[in-house]
Amino acid sequence: MSDASEQPERISEAEQAVMEALWQRSPLTAQEVCEQVCGPRGWSLNTVKTLLSRLVTKQAVATEPDGKRFLYSPKIARAQYVGTESRRLVDRLFGGRAAPLFAHLAQAEALTPDDIAEIEALLKELKS
Amino acid sequence: MSDASEQPERISEAEQAVMEALWQRSPLTAQEVCEQVCGPRGWSLNTVKTLLSRLVTKQAVATEPDGKRFLYSPKIARAQYVGTESRRLVDRLFGGRAAPLFAHLAQAEALTPDDIAEIEALLKELKS
DNA sequence: CTCCATCGTTTACATGTGTAATCGACTACG
DNA sequence: CGTAGTCGATTACACATGTAAACGATGGAG
Incomplete structure (x- = not known):
């Protein structure tokens, strides 16, 4: 069976900012997430992408391919x-x-x- | 003038454990703090000393010399x-x-x- | 006086986090 | 067809944190 005992990894504060965007509306592309958060936080698109990757690794967001890019959605409420x-x-x-x-x-x-x-x-x- | 605009540095979770000991009773030596926390957290005395140093740096605890050792007390409530x-x-x-x-x-x-x-x-x- | 235990201090090292530049693939424009 | 822009992926790097070993001073036992 697939390891059910995995306790969810912690989501850091910067990562939470990304999650908030996805919680408001999803799925979103990295671009769209950036439009929500890059301004207020003074981040670059790259930063958002890094955070999204980490969130995917942490199983906190799911990806769905859409042509050449990905759509991201929260996996945890x-x-x-x-x-x-x-x-x-x-x-x-x-x-x-x-x-x-x-x-x-x-x-x-x-x-x-x-x-x-x-x-x-x-x-x-x-x-x- | 001494910089009054210093915002207090964050106290990490491990550091908080040390603070809790000092909040319960103070001043304490590093030894005594260890007696309170090393067991439960599985720490070595060295770890406690490191945390105490960092807390001193962060201005969260004060030291008072007592012979060759120090007594530590919380500086923030x-x-x-x-x-x-x-x-x-x-x-x-x-x-x-x-x-x-x-x-x-x-x-x-x-x-x-x-x-x-x-x-x-x-x-x-x-x-x- | 010498040596050991004990202090605090310095250094260490892995992991997490914030923040991004770079890279290789691909696609759309010219 | 080549090339510039765009994607996600990989790599980078500094700082914080958790956890501790190594180091140097020093005071007390013998």
Whole structure:
């Protein structure tokens, strides 16, 4: 059987920028990805290509040939990525408990009144 | 004048393990730090010393001579570290908004009933 | 006084990451 | 048909990180 125990390789921050482009719309060519990210990040097309290759190696994006070029699409969902990264942080900083993270954000005034309202709404949903 | 615009260098994961020891109790010698972390992480004393040096370079820990050896203490508070790291994540993954993070944790069922209760309590406090 | 244990410091080395230039294949233009 | 542009692939290179061995000073045991 094909090794099912492979844990997904980490996606670096630069790589994430590329993933974000693909999560917004896919499949895209390397060119198109570059159009999304090269400007803001000040990258060259080559950089994007390198990142795409690495993401392919990491099994995070899939390629589909389209004539002489490739179309790239995400192979992992953004929610999954966000999930692992969030959990990593919560584990590393708060012993795996989410409440302390929330407490911290609250104390640090990182919560806008809007945030608080939204969270209240979510809580209400959770309890219903 | 001493450069006040220095933004604190990032503390890596391995380095954080060392910081945790110092945050729990300080000052400590390299030996003592090792006693806290070498077992769990399978590190050698040398590794701890390297990490301590790097942390000193990064201005994250202070040294105080004690005979022939040094005593190390954290120069940055844990809350500050936790703050920057949390914000980084929220920025990277949730566009800087904390509510989506919370929503994600909720959806991912990363919130225990205890968490929810705690958060409700915190909310109540925030609103009072 | 000499030698060993122990410090902190210096050096090492593999891997990951950021950022790209170069290369070989191919295709479209002239 | 040759050649310039474009692709992905290969190679490059500096810096960060994880992990540690080697080195030089030094203080305490004998």
